[in-house]
Amino acid sequence: MNIAVVGLGYWGPNLVRNFSKIPGVQVKYGCDLSKKNLLKVKKDFPSIICTENFSEVLSDSSVEAIAIATPMSTHFSLVRQALLAGKHVLVEKPMTQTSTEARELISIAKQKKKVLMVGFTFVYSETVRKIKKLIEKNYFGQLYYYDSTRINLGLIQKDSNVIWDLAPHDLSILGYLIQEKPISLQAFGSSFIGKKEVEVAHLFLKYRNKMTAHINISWLSPVKIRTILIGGSKKMIVYNDVEPSEKLRVYDKNVSLPFDKISPFSPAYRSGDILIPHIDQKEALLSELQHFIECIKMNKTPLTNGTTGLDVIELLEATDLSLVSKSEIILS
Numbered sequence: 001m002n003i004a005v006v007g008l009g010y011w012g013p014n015l016v017r018n019f020s021k022i023p024g025v026q027v028k029y030g031c032d033l034s035k036k037n038l039l040k041v042k043k044d045f046p047s048i049i050c051t052e053n054f055s056e057v058l059s060d061s062s063v064e065a066i067a068i069a070t071p072m073s074t075h076f077s078l079v080r081q082a083l084l085a086g087k088h089v090l091v092e093k094p095m096t097q098t099s100t101e102a103r104e105l106i107s108i109a110k111q112k113k114k115v116l117m118v119g120f121t122f123v124y125s126e127t128v129r130k131i132k133k134l135i136e137k138n139y140f141g142q143l144y145y146y147d148s149t150r151i152n153l154g155l156i157q158k159d160s161n162v163i164w165d166l167a168p169h170d171l172s173i174l175g176y177l178i179q180e181k182p183i184s185l186q187a188f189g190s191s192f193i194g195k196k197e198v199e200v201a202h203l204f205l206k207y208r209n210k211m212t213a214h215i216n217i218s219w220l221s222p223v224k225i226r227t228i229l230i231g232g233s234k235k236m237i238v239y240n241d242v243e244p245s246e247k248l249r250v251y252d253k254n255v256s257l258p259f260d261k262i263s264p265f266s267p268a269y270r271s272g273d274i275l276i277p278h279i280d281q282k283e284a285l286l287s288e289l290q291h292f293i294e295c296i297k298m299n300k301t302p303l304t305n306g307t308t309g310l311d312v313i314e315l316l317e318a319t320d321l322s323l324v325s326k327s328e329i330i331l332s
């Protein structure tokens with residue numbers, strides 16, 4: 001299967017490298033507006049045809065699928081053209097700049113009977129999959145909270161704020177783990193450098209059953225932290241994504257209030273073992289791309305499809321509304 005990768009800046013070369021590992025898949029084209037970035041990829045993958053001309057890729061009938069890793073503001077136009085040219089498309093997060101655009105792409109993909117997948121890489125990570133299995137087995141009991149810190153120095157994007165850049169990771173993980181939409185959302189954020197787009201932000205989401213999610217995202221942190229805590233009535237976890245191995249720790253801890261101790265109030269704290277589950281070291285992006293190829297071959301709907309992409313865009317739009325109105329947005 002011939003593939004083209006469009007956008008070869010920071011993320012695109014990772015797509016080229018991982019597609020090249022899949023038997024039967026060939027990255028035929030690398031496309032970018034920057035000659036410098038094209039040359040870098042050509043050096044590592046000499047057989048790839050490098051072009052600045054997207055139409056050249058679209059008009060090659062031997063190209064079945066296109067992966068798009070360009071800045072967000074270009075996604076809608078490039079994906080639309082690719083689908084209309086009869087190509088299957090994998091587009092990086094966030095799918096589009098508006099939910100109207102996302103709906104249009106979903107509709108074109110349906111008409112053209114083409115796979116439209118969104119690159120929510122964390123959903124394909126072995127750690128997130130392990131957490132999902134534990135939730136399905138009711139291992140944590142009632143879920144109390146999801147608390148994520150996703151901060152670093154940069155990379156400040158030209159066409160989005162920090163929420164649109166980094167929150168799609170947590171919003172897609174939450175959508176996958178919880179399988180339920182939040183009932184309300186509130187965003188807080190500030191801009192210090194560009195004075196326009198928010199660079200430091202906090203999101204608060206509420207779910208039915210009282211579960212809450214807090215997402216702390218920043219481009220202005222001196223250190224890179226990628227930590228998710230999930231607390232439940234039976235067990236709690238810490239997922240530290242910057243750990244090279246042992247990313248996940250499961251704490252057999254909880255707090256309860258014995259029936260007869262309500263008055264006077266005296267909660268009981270239980271502290272058991274800490275478990276570090278075995279998790280395969282497979283790169284999430286490789287699993288994501290294998291899934292994309294499988295969906296094309298088997299005519300299947302991807303796990304992270306256009307509708308999943310739209311759900312995230314709707315939440316991102318709600319964060320914009322919340323920032324402007326300085327209020328909690330009721331979602332359902």
Ligand SMILES: NC(=O)c1ccc[n+]([C@@H]2O[C@H](COP(=O)([O-])OP(=O)(O)OC[C@H]3O[C@@H](n4cnc5c(N)ncnc54)[C@H](O)[C@@H]3O)[C@@H](O)[C@H]2O)c1
Binds near residue numbers: 034
């Ligand atoms: N899934 C993930 O974990 C993950 C990680 C990083 C980035 N991303 C996403 O990947 C996308 C790209 O991010 P990046 O950090 O690589 O950006 P980048 O700015 O480093 O690279 C973008 C590249 O696209 C090229 N480009 C711009 N417009 C183009 C066009 N019309 N045609 C062809 N090439 C064009 C630029 O020249 C540049 O080389 C974004 O949507 C980002 O959110 C996803």
